Amino acid sequence: MLLDIQSLSHQYKSQKQVNSAIKSLSLQIEPGILGLLGPNGAGKSSLMRILATIAKPTSGKVLWRGKDIVQSPQTLRRELGYLPQYFGVYEQLSGFEFLHYIAGIKALDAAQANHTIDELLNKLNLTHAAHLPLKGYSGGMKQRIGIAQALLNDPKLLIIDEPTVGLDPQERSNFRQLLTELATERCIIFSTHIVADVESIADKIAIMHSGQLIQSGTPSTLQQSVANKCWTLTVNSADLRQLQHEYIVSHSVRKADKLEVNIVANHCPDASATLRVPTLEDAYLYYTINHQPSSFIARAS
Known part of the structure; x- marks a missing residue:
C-alpha cells in the first residue's frame, strides 16, 4: 500500500477539557478514490490535516511509502496535493498569477510551472478566465483553481476536504467527473458528509463517526451489508x-x-x-445512526 495509517489518535484541548478528534484509527490506502464519509464532527478534517502534515497525531503512525510522515514530512510533501475545506485565495490576483504564486511556494521550476499551469487551466476549463481577477470567479471556478494549485506538483496523494460545499448540482457533477479522470495514477482521499458526492466515483468508502472508523469497503459491499x-x-x-x-x-x-x-x-x-x-445512503445512515466501531483493521485496497 502507499498510505498506511496505524492506530492513529488525535486529542485537543477545548475549555480546559481534553477531547478526542480521532480514536485509534487504522486504514490502508491504495491508488484510486477513497470516499471518507461521516457527519460533521466525525473527525474527517482532523484526519485530513494530519495526512497533509499540517497537524501531528497524539499517538499512532502514518506511513507514506513506508516512511513515517511525522519524522520525514518532506518525503510526503513532495508528492502531496491538498485542497482544504476552507480554501482562501488572493482575490486581487488573476487565476494565472495565483497559480504562479503557489508554484513559487512549492519551489517549482519556473519554465515547468508555466507549462503545467497552462495545461491545468485548459484541463479545468479555466483558460478563458486565466487573466481575470479571482474575485469575479464563481464558487465552482474557485474550487477548480483550488484543484489546480493542488495538482501543480503532479501529486501521488491528493487530499480533498469537503470540496463541494456551496457548489450547484452541475458544478458538483463536473467536479466528480474531474476526480474520476485524476484517479488513475494517484491516491485521492475525498472527505465529505454528502453520500451522493462519492457513491458514483469512489473505489472504496470509509465511514467515520465520533472520531472512529466504523465501516470500510467498496460501495457495493457496504450496500449489500444492509440488503x-x-x-x-x-x-x-x-x-x-x-x-x-x-x-x-x-x-x-x-x-x-x-x-x-x-x-x-x-x-x-x-x-x-x-x-x-439497498443504496449506499441506506448503509451510511444505518452505520452512523447505529454506530458500533469495528474491531478490525480496515483495508481500502
Missing part, C-alpha cells in the same frame, strides 16, 4: 413522525394522499412492508 434491512412501506402522512421515531427513514415520496417511505431496520417494520434494493 436485508431495507424496506418500503406506504403510510398515511400522519404516521410519518412515529415511523421516524422508531426507525431510520432514508427517503419518502408522496403518492396521491399517501407516502411511500423507505425504511432501514433490522426487522420488518410492518406486515405490508416489502424488501427493496
Whole structure:
C-alpha cells in the first residue's frame, strides 16, 4: 500500500477539557478514490490535516511509502496535493498569477510551472478566465483553481476536504467527473458528509463517526451489508413522525394522499412492508445512526 495509517489518535484541548478528534484509527490506502464519509464532527478534517502534515497525531503512525510522515514530512510533501475545506485565495490576483504564486511556494521550476499551469487551466476549463481577477470567479471556478494549485506538483496523494460545499448540482457533477479522470495514477482521499458526492466515483468508502472508523469497503459491499434491512412501506402522512421515531427513514415520496417511505431496520417494520434494493445512503445512515466501531483493521485496497 502507499498510505498506511496505524492506530492513529488525535486529542485537543477545548475549555480546559481534553477531547478526542480521532480514536485509534487504522486504514490502508491504495491508488484510486477513497470516499471518507461521516457527519460533521466525525473527525474527517482532523484526519485530513494530519495526512497533509499540517497537524501531528497524539499517538499512532502514518506511513507514506513506508516512511513515517511525522519524522520525514518532506518525503510526503513532495508528492502531496491538498485542497482544504476552507480554501482562501488572493482575490486581487488573476487565476494565472495565483497559480504562479503557489508554484513559487512549492519551489517549482519556473519554465515547468508555466507549462503545467497552462495545461491545468485548459484541463479545468479555466483558460478563458486565466487573466481575470479571482474575485469575479464563481464558487465552482474557485474550487477548480483550488484543484489546480493542488495538482501543480503532479501529486501521488491528493487530499480533498469537503470540496463541494456551496457548489450547484452541475458544478458538483463536473467536479466528480474531474476526480474520476485524476484517479488513475494517484491516491485521492475525498472527505465529505454528502453520500451522493462519492457513491458514483469512489473505489472504496470509509465511514467515520465520533472520531472512529466504523465501516470500510467498496460501495457495493457496504450496500449489500444492509440488503436485508431495507424496506418500503406506504403510510398515511400522519404516521410519518412515529415511523421516524422508531426507525431510520432514508427517503419518502408522496403518492396521491399517501407516502411511500423507505425504511432501514433490522426487522420488518410492518406486515405490508416489502424488501427493496439497498443504496449506499441506506448503509451510511444505518452505520452512523447505529454506530458500533469495528474491531478490525480496515483495508481500502
